[in-house]
Amino acid sequence: MQQRIGYIGLGLMGKPMARNILEAGYPLTVHNRSRDAVDELAAAGAQAAMSPQEVAQASDVVFTNLPDSPDVEQVALGPDGILEGAHEGMIFIDNSTIKPETARNIAQRFAEAGAAALDAPVSGGDVGAQAGTLAIMVGGKREAFDAVLPVLRTIGKTITYVGESGAGQVAKACNQIMVAAQMVAMGELLLLAQKTGVDPQRVVEAIRSGAAGCWTLENKPQRLFAGERRPGFKAYMQHKDLGIVLDTARTYGMPLPATSGIMQLYEAMLQSGMRELDNSAVIGVLEAMAGETLSTSED
Numbered sequence: 001m002q003q004r005i006g007y008i009g010l011g012l013m014g015k016p017m018a019r020n021i022l023e024a025g026y027p028l029t030v031h032n033r034s035r036d037a038v039d040e041l042a043a044a045g046a047q048a049a050m051s052p053q054e055v056a057q058a059s060d061v062v063f064t065n066l067p068d069s070p071d072v073e074q075v076a077l078g079p080d081g082i083l084e085g086a087h088e089g090m091i092f093i094d095n096s097t098i099k100p101e102t103a104r105n106i107a108q109r110f111a112e113a114g115a116a117a118l119d120a121p122v123s124g125g126d127v128g129a130q131a132g133t134l135a136i137m138v139g140g141k142r143e144a145f146d147a148v149l150p151v152l153r154t155i156g157k158t159i160t161y162v163g164e165s166g167a168g169q170v171a172k173a174c175n176q177i178m179v180a181a182q183m184v185a186m187g188e189l190l191l192l193a194q195k196t197g198v199d200p201q202r203v204v205e206a207i208r209s210g211a212a213g214c215w216t217l218e219n220k221p222q223r224l225f226a227g228e229r230r231p232g233f234k235a236y237m238q239h240k241d242l243g244i245v246l247d248t249a250r251t252y253g254m255p256l257p258a259t260s261g262i263m264q265l266y267e268a269m270l271q272s273g274m275r276e277l278d279n280s281a282v283i284g285v286l287e288a289m290a291g292e293t294l295s296t297s298e299d
Contacts, residue, residue: 002026005151006059008052008075008082009096010037012231013122014065016129017095017155021063022046024154029058052076056085061148062092068240069098076106076117088114091144093152095136097121097176097241100166100248107140107165116144119165121172122156123179125233127219133157137175139168173248176241180262180279182216183238187283190221191292200294201225220280227296232278239266239275 003026007018010032018041022028028046031054032038042048049055052075056062062082066072072094076082082092092110094103094117103119110117118140128134136156138145145161152159162171189207193200201221208217223229242263249256268285269275277284287293 003060003151004029004058006030006049006055006062007065008032008055008062009065010041011065012126013129014095015041016126017063017065018046019044020132020154021151026151026154029055031055051080052082053080053085056082056090057087060090061151062090063095064092065095067096067237069102072096072098072106073102077109083109083113086110086113086115090115091148092117093120093148094118095120095122097172097244098169099244100169100173103139103169104166116141117165118144118148119168120152121168123172123175126231129155136160137162137168137171139163139170140165170248173241173245176238176245177256177259179216180238180242180266181258182214183220183280183282184262184265184286186216186220186280187286190224190283190294191286191290194294195290195292216280223278224280224283224294225296229277229281229284231276232280234275235266235269235277235279235281236275238279239263239270242266
């Protein structure tokens with residue numbers, strides 16, 4: 001019998017992910033604090049629920065996609081939460097980016113109730129969420145992962161079982177080290193090229209097929225050249241994720257000097273009123289430091 005799916009948290013990432021699950025033919029129940037996204041998916045065939053508990057009661061597999069660790073704890077473990085509606089054999093999958101310790105605690109609580117919990121953060125931005133091509137990194141019990149792999153394939157292209165509970169979140173923390181470093185490096189190279197009188201668009205063309213090639217150079221420069229700095233992936237979420245990275249590093253006594261410096265740039269971005277912009281818009285902080293504004297096609 002086909003699994004009944006629930007999805008909670010219908011934001012920039014969650015709504016298209018939930019839609020892909022629905023379009024794959026799974027029965028879907030949805031909940032969100034703001035109702036517009038719920039109404040939109042209900043019009044497409046999903047069932048609307050008034051609480052996380054109600055979603056859990058109606059579902060075999062429940063996904064969440066929420067901003068931070070306290071939000072996931074509240075929705076999963078709090079009053080009218082998923083755990084209160086959990087039943088034997090239910091699987092909870094969290095697509096949020098949260099602390100590994102939080103993921104492990106949630107998994108323990110669900111195990112005590114006869115249910116399973118997987119931490120399954122994603123990477124690929126809103127473009128990947130819409131296209132169903134996200135990278136998904138999963139921690140938790142292997143048998144639970146195997147049971148939900150078909151539905152994960154409706155939202156992701158690269159799905160990797162990393163290890164026990166919390167391992168998915170560790171993988172995502174490592175991912176965010178690289179993502180943030182790439183965004184800052186891209187901003188620096190674009191401004192350096194322009195400052196020296198060389199066309200930064202030609203520089204990107206010259207280097208992105210070589211050793212500097214990466215997802216960031218394939219997807220972000222043209223948006224910046226067009227003057228587009230809207231998300232994408234919001235700067236304040238990148239800042240939050242780097243906080244998780246550095247907290248985890250402190251827990252294990254791991255120095256991260258480069259990431260610590262990058263965190264300061266994102267802190268400056270938030271302090272400058274750019275928190276809602278794309279994470280690539282960290283170039284704005286570099287522009288202020290260099291006294292150089294990236295030229296756009298609108299100039």
